[in-house]
Amino acid sequence: MTIGPLRARLADGREILYFDDDDHPGRSHDASDQRPLDAVTTDSQLRWDPLAREWTVLAAHRQGRTYHPPADLCPLCPTHGDRHTEVPEPAYDVVVFENRFPSLAGVADRRRDAPSPNDPATELCAPGTGRCEVIVPTDDHEATLPQLSVARIRTLVDVWAHRSDELRRRDDVAVVGLFENRGDAVGVTLHHTHQQLYGYPFVPARTSRLLAAARDHRGRTGRCLVCDRLDMERSDGTRIVSAGDHWTFLVPYAARWPYEVHAVPHRHVRGLPDLDDAERDELASLWRDLFARYDGLFDVDRLPTIAAWHQTPSFEPDGHVYGQAFTLQRDVGKLKFLAGSESSFGAWILDVTPEQAAEALRD
């Protein structure tokens, strides 16, 4: 049973939250941050691209962020003696804190919609408000998801739900995006397993397209698009990787990425906070199992993967949450890169069929 959060502040005023799997009698969570940190300053800006009609985030101050530190200087490890890190405690289960190099920070009075097209001179830029949190699910520098206990991942699911719920209640947050990047090939700058939560002040470009398709389908059919796709995939069966009473993990019919998997709850719920206990229990088990399957695909230590949760925008009454995971490894010794076709035109070329991917992940 998840205990927490216990809330504290780092030396520069950033919030830190501790969540425990269970009562740890020796842990007080009252260590204070001894570092002489300057306050975090950001000068992020949102800029509107009228050619593609999307916001981009300009975060030039992040160029100086920590980049591949040696293991003994890992800022996500617990603090021991004089070795001060981002986490003042000597041990933790799951810890969450505001990113020291946030792409988005601060509060606005409302979320950012598209600028008025009839007045292109106004609102082409806006402050880069929002929130960037780091979620660290283990104080073990080397452990990756499949090495954590199901109990710990169950705590983690509660943390995802807690943080998503708190952020989606903000008027200036449009979408709560949760993701985990793993592996050098994904550009991970900190080796210690961690996830990131972004409270976007605008609807990101891809989320906006997913939303438009879902609204249109609902309008035409009265049904949920994600529910309909799930029904189709469950009756077909060839692209299912794993399943339980509450979840189906499947390779989408038109996957864009190698070994892409969607984790879909059977019940029509908007976001992670809306999952009940039985759904969270099963998710913890299946999510851990999925990453063990990824690690078994090729003979690679820490297969480069990206995982994300697509939650319903906070202003949208209807939606169906799902997880997404994929690897950038398309074969033994071969990575998938985004080149001109993907980057410039948005035309994805996939080398592995979804049916082959599902079969490889099932076995």
Add this chain to the structure above:
Amino acid sequence: MTIGPLRARLADGREILYFDDDDHPGRSHDASDQRPLDAVTTDSQLRWDPLAREWTVLAAHRQGRTYHPPADLCPLCPTHGDRHTEVPEPAYDVVVFENRFPSLAGVADRRRDAPSPNDPATELCAPGTGRCEVIVPTDDHEATLPQLSVARIRTLVDVWAHRSDELRRRDDVAVVGLFENRGDAVGVTLHHTHQQLYGYPFVPARTSRLLAAARDHRGRTGRCLVCDRLDMERSDGTRIVSAGDHWTFLVPYAARWPYEVHAVPHRHVRGLPDLDDAERDELASLWRDLFARYDGLFDVDRLPTIAAWHQTPSFEPDGHVYGQAFTLQRDVGKLKFLAGSESSFGAWILDVTPEQAAEALRD
């Protein structure tokens, strides 16, 4: 003055076209391909993703494609003695041939639009027809764009125009996409400088958004969106990298990529084939100059870059072509990777301001 094309066939039936800068008295272009090649077989499929409403290309047969061959086995070099390559001639200026491992090949009777949303069971997949060509602008294995003469790049511009024009006349090609990937970090599998031309049988996802924004702007204002942005940037000036009588090269206000540059012709023309001689002359000079500027940015041999040309879809009467180039190098020793925010949500985070990028490229 560009001579050509002279058309021939490779041993497996693929088309090969030679273009020369000028008359080369010794060259007959009549060498025949001596390799015992099996016919190219493809089983590409287009699959429709109803969640994001876009086509993806499934090209599983490409897994076996040539991957980082040693220099003495480069298939893009000329043929010498018993060393047979894709180009039977012992020398060439610019050569174009159909890709031996095409993502898209074959002919259909029409382009692919979005499947009818009221009948989701039909047309969720289609044959992966279209055309993938390789353009090799030099027979020198090591030369990159800035090392080619302006005269050669002038020939290359004619080649781009010729190939784009031939492909855009096909009923089953919706968009002609032209791009060049350079550098290991972009996933380039062949080191020898080359470009690729894709005759897409559908409108790729990003192109579709650019088209929608352009149509909407035209409908509301009666003006071209690209013309309007160009006017704004020329009067502002802070993001201009280089310019001439016919072209302006600028960093877009809401750039998504490090050191992104748009190469915009002043005249409102739909595609590369519609450029006149003066525009082609100036483009050759400015395009070469841009890549010399990229190479001067950091102390890096072959800075990883992607370049692409956004041409108007073939069925669209109105549009304004522009080139796009960017690097994945965001700083000395630091690459830009697409991680969860970009890949899953489509929210791009940029570390380099467009104004800084323009200044660095100008100097």
